[in-house]
Amino acid sequence: MTSQPHDTPGPRRTTSRTDWITTPIDPRLLRGALDVERTAHGLLPHRLPARARKQIPDGQLAMAEAQPSGVRVVFRTRATAVELDVLATKRAYPGVPPVPDGVYELLADGRHTGRAVVSGGNVQTIDLATQSAVTTPGPPGTARFPGLPAGEKDIEIWLPHNEVTELIALRTDAPVEAVADGGRKVWLHHGSSISHGSNAGAPTEIWPAVAAALGGADVVNLGFGGSALLDPFTARAMRDTAADLISIKIGINLANTDLMRLRAFGPAVHGFLDTIREGHPTTPLLVVSPILCPVQEDTPGPLVPDFDTPKLRFRAVGDPSDRTRLTLTIIRNELARITAERAAEDPYLHYLDGRELYGDADYAELPLPDEIHPDTAAHRRIGERFAEHAFGDGGPFTTKNV
Template identity: 80%
Template structure:
């Protein structure tokens, strides 16, 4: 019989969360602070910011067995295919060491036409990891990137202490559902997690599915979050939602960057334009889901001849212009065309299964490219490896 030790789950054990909410069951990590959550009425954003992409428990222990009690809130899309249970990735001393899933939990069903949701309650469960090597080690448990996860209890068969500060730089990233990890296999195989591992940095991921919309409260959250390196991947959601016209786009980008710079005046700041997405390169939004009973996909409804609306190519041109203009007075501001991460040749080899999001191999391609271009020698974040 295992002699378990229960360790209270305190914010100091969590990385990648900007806020931790006390709940009736335990604690709930958030990727936007409480004040920001009070500034938006959108239920879908409330769901995705609470999905803990990039959030992990981190501690040092001699334990050979670890259990984590959780209450998950899983997401289903009305009319869409059944989604598998989320994955908990175990990382020991920086290397993958196991995976687990937890059955049960709440089920939130989203109507993609209105983005409204209905939640059916369910029971908590336990993620279990056994057979860890003996000896002192640094352990991380990466939480499922697409499941809201209330943390109830952490049990180990040896005492837990705080993880040491390894002196790594903190990379703060904001983007859309691709940055959030849509279609990735697990939380450590989203493209930002893969790039962070290769770059040797600590990730704080503000990839918010469907919600990279230049919201002022996101810019203020980034302004107030400690970071050594910052990137913002802008564009695809503005086209997807047909939210903004060209007249509003450039001032909104300037305002977003101005706000970040209020808190990080000299931090390396990288603006990344959208990766290739053929259905929206020259066709405005909005997009709508299309489910044929087997495969979910998306299509754009806009008129390609309508020059009054944003497309991905229009956004890339504007972002290149804006960053070049600002870089004349801000030498730590950089621009990256997203097609250098995933472009036409990549689409031919690794097509987007739903016409919008990369598959797991696509995430790996984007993560490897980002690490090479951005964290590699001569890249805007090359200093991170020093």
């Protein structure tokens, strides 16, 4: 990896030293992204490949897949100070409390060593009622991590899970080099905003990151806020992505968007699984149904924001008497039936009821702040339970089943 002295204008440095080194952001430094896009500012990580992005039908998924949940900048260095220049795109919702700035976390040899936020950046203002959006341009900023331990070490900078982030430059006080694959299993996961990390405080605190750390796996997180909708292009992206372990957590978005009826749901699940199996015929594949969500258990969508409460909350407004429409109870029953039938011919297919990760007792102790998304403490619990189930003794992701 070629590095060069910093000799171009940029965001203010933390010291006046002249021996800082600027390393161009290179795809080899990225983990957890399926694609990168060269922009006027630098490199934009994507969690869906270009072919899939051309087929995205709405702005919600376009925004979600460009938010780098689970994506990290990885390198080896002796540096004791690291700076990452970025252009963030932040979100704002009229009538709703401000969205906190995205968090950057630095791990040195796997240990949490630094945390930063970046001011400035673009601001995308989104109308929750119409989903229309207007973007106001803003300036780049810098995530700074001083005072790192001396000596050679592997650095991971986890990018904000909920903030589109264009990577401009990496600046250090010692040379950096790309890190070879450490031999850990690659876990490819797809899910909704809960898998994306909604309401978690930092990128390593989202439940897939928690589970991956406990399970010793490298996660590729295809959790897309509002967009786990059995889209064929997502299935094809998973089919074509190298992975040792695969999981899909589906259901909540299909209920809260009121996207399809029961008649279409079963064939769509079969088609999604068939496509994944085209590329991964014997890879352990775990299907996870929704965690407990009382507002959608027996009431179909659509889900709408409730602005009559001090904090943003959501409620389902569908007709519970219409049994052709999807509720979480119906979805769990169908997923259990479909996976049981397929498992008779597919011994590497497994099923997990999401209420084993977060159920009634958890809702009483750690309620969903907006009635849909878990908070940081609940993310931790979900991640721990998933790791115990999937990576624990005899679990679907253990050596016995791989």
